[in-house]
Amino acid sequence: xxxxxxxxxxxxxxxxxxxxxxxxxxxxxxxxxxxxxxxxxxxxxxxxxxxxxxxxxxxxxxxxxxxxxxxxxxxxxxxxxxxxxxxxxxxxxxxxxxxxxxxxxxxxxxxxxxxxxxxxxxxxxxxxxxxxxxxxxxxxxxxxxxxxxxxxxxxxxxxxxxxxxxxxxxxxxxxxxxxxxxxxxxxxxxxxxxxxxxxxxxxxxxxxxxxxxxxxxxxxxxxxxxxxxxxxxxxxxxxxxxxxxxxxxxxxxxxxxxxxxxxxxxxxxxxxxxxxxxxx
Amino acid sequence: xxxxxxxxxxxxxxxxxxxxxxxxxxxxxxxxxxxx
Numbered sequence: 001x002x003x004x005x006x007x008x009x010x011x012x013x014x015x016x017x018x019x020x021x022x023x024x025x026x027x028x029x030x031x032x033x034x035x036x037x038x039x040x041x042x043x044x045x046x047x048x049x050x051x052x053x054x055x056x057x058x059x060x061x062x063x064x065x066x067x068x069x070x071x072x073x074x075x076x077x078x079x080x081x082x083x084x085x086x087x088x089x090x091x092x093x094x095x096x097x098x099x100x101x102x103x104x105x106x107x108x109x110x111x112x113x114x115x116x117x118x119x120x121x122x123x124x125x126x127x128x129x130x131x132x133x134x135x136x137x138x139x140x141x142x143x144x145x146x147x148x149x150x151x152x153x154x155x156x157x158x159x160x161x162x163x164x165x166x167x168x169x170x171x172x173x174x175x176x177x178x179x180x181x182x183x184x185x186x187x188x189x190x191x192x193x194x195x196x197x198x199x200x201x202x203x204x205x206x207x208x209x210x211x212x213x214x215x216x217x218x219x220x221x222x223x224x225x226x227x228x229x230x231x232x233x234x235x236x237x238x239x240x241x242x243x244x245x246x247x248x249x250x251x252x253x254x255x256x257x258x259x260x261x262x263x264x265x266x267x268x269x270x271x272x273x274x275x276x277x278x279x280x
Numbered sequence: 281x282x283x284x285x286x287x288x289x290x291x292x293x294x295x296x297x298x299x300x301x302x303x304x305x306x307x308x309x310x311x312x313x314x315x316x
Binding site for chain 1: 291294295297298299305306307309311312313314
């Protein structure tokens with residue numbers, strides 16, 4: 001830690017000198033960081049400045065050097081995870097039936113890189129509602145709405161029913177939005193669904209899928225979109241299929257499989273210890 | 281172990297986009313600083 005601090009201090013001195021940063025500019029930057037921290041926004045500033053994606057790219061490279069390949073692509077965690085969502089075996093319903101938007105069924109399997117199903121893996125899933133808000137953040141929702149942990153069955157299968165999430169923007173007037181505006185950037189994210197996928201002996205996977213067709217799909221302010229994390233969205237309007245699903249209106253369906261790599265000596269850990277919101 | 285990614289073209293492009301160098305809006309001085 002001391003080495004990191006010394007290195008950063010040295011590089012910052014070089015940058016201040018190279019850029020001829022004025023006293024006012026320097027202290028404005030310090031004040032900005034302080035305000036963002038007070039507002040608990042650093043978890044938003046970090047992805048917005050591409051740092052969280054950069055950390056992912058470094059981890060990709062470290063795994064490549066350790067000989068690891070074939071796992072599902074990772075992407076950013078973002079700042080809105082809440083631990084301790086209800087644990088369900090095999091199949092879950094994520095929504096609390098208060099959101100009238102499009103119904104979404106998502107299913108798939110967890111495999112190892114040889115294609116063997118991973119039974120007992122935990123698919124920890126969370127996403128925004130159709131207004132772009134997460135439970136425990138923003139306007140009140142029922143506890144753990146749109147958050148569950150699903151344990152895969154003996155074939156590695158998981159399945160959930162939920163509602164189609166919406167994309168969202170940085171809070172208006174927030175420190176993050178102010179910074180992005182000054183950089184000529186927007187603060188919008190495309191619709192997406194977050195996952196942690198874990199199983200004993202395997203490396204934790206942190207990832208998301210993006211909802212195909214979103215206006216901001218390839219213009220995510222948080223740089224979270226990766227090309228192989230955009231599964232097709234099937235719109236189901238066939239009457240028989242609707243009936244079979246126990247519904248009375250069309251719905252959307254996504255299939256996505258996860259592939260986990262084995263823990264390997266020499267590869268940095270993918271388990272990240274960072275501050276998370278705690279359910280009240 | 282350092283990943284030595286900084287000089288790769290993709291990382292430079294990422295940093296430039298993050299700093300808003302791919303658009304002509306915003307504050308040029310802040311963009312210059314962010315690019316570093």
